[in-house]
Amino acid sequence: MLVPRDLLEEINIFLKRREFIAIIGPRQAGKTTVLEMLRDYLCKGLRVDKDLIQTATFEDRRLLAQFEADPVAFVKSYFPPLSDKVAYLMIDEFQYADNGGQKLKLIYDTIKGIKIIITGSSSLDIKAQVGKFLVGRILTFHLYPFNFGEVLRGKETRLERIYREGNREISAWLLEDKRTCEKRGKDIFAQEMINRYEEFCLWGGYPAVVLSQTDKERQKILADIYNNYILKDIKGLLELATDTNLFSLSQYLATQAGNLLTYQNLGQASNLDYRQLKRHLNILKETMICQEVKPFFRNRQKELTKNPKIFFIDMGFRNNLMENMNTFDKRSDTGAIVENAVFIRLNELSKGAGKINFYRTKAGAEVDFIFQIKGDIVPIEVKFSKMTEEKVSRSFMSFINSFEPLRGIILTRDYWGRKQQGKTEILFAPVYYL
16 A cells, blocks of 8 residues: 655655755655655656656666666666656665765766656765765755654544644644644544554554554564664674674663663663764664754753753654553553654654754753744643643743743643743644644
């Protein structure tokens, strides 16, 4: 089953432009499927002749060798002599190419009428090999595992329509500063939505996991993603003699999701010295397993030097590392799970649009996320507990009093509401609509 991805709407509007396109995302996030969907749109939406759309994968070492030996001849081999029509070459797993960016620049400057779309599973490789050679010549998009709306699209059309309506309210508030929401009280769709959201928070959004029929099948797929990715790809990137350190580090990070990183404890847990530890963490970040979030400071230097928090890009991956797929009522880390799920969504929304931090004072006041967009700061707090009125925590009030943002959001379990606090207007909204 093919589930249309939200990212397609962003990419489609750039298909007629000359710039090349890069789609970066974790393994198994659906990059190859997105290429199929783009091909379909080119044929049916833009009426491009199917013979002018070709695909290749650099997992085929024969094709990779041809490209590395003579990239111009490689591209020309896919198409007849071109006239005034544009041809599209889609290259999957581009991260395997050595000096790929330099070769793409040669193609861009040498062959007219060719648009290349590449995918890669390591932003480190794409940035290092492609970005510096193709400044102004390539547009980069990030593809993550399914978000909650996409999960519903693949499973329950009615709930997806409900989600989109609620999501429009939060998105307008967060991204566009349009404060039109007037809903108050418990969400009438809460029970249905919470059940699905809990499942999403436990099993994550990897397409193969979402579309599986049984928990046993999901667990097997998650284990395979870990074994084939962590133990193969990342181990190769790090040139490790053993995977024990990486496994220990990954497991310990899973228990620390949403917490401040303490490098001494991480080093002890993984048996890595500080330099090795930073290298491992950077690889996990650049291959889109984990992401660091820095504290919010007006002083940029403090933000860079203070300890960050760690979050995972997929909750199923994280919970599988912990060997705990229990439901919310049988675990003690529900708050941390929902907070990480919120981060995943904010991270998706922030690419090219905003920045994510957290707020913490020496006195202990803390706000889960500070979303910075278009010059505004939007504090966001996650309160996955029963709520019957618009109640603001002391920590949230502390941030509001200190920085006087124009708007803020408190993400609840199932409650809608609005509250004016000084200069700040606060939206209360169910977390599953984010």
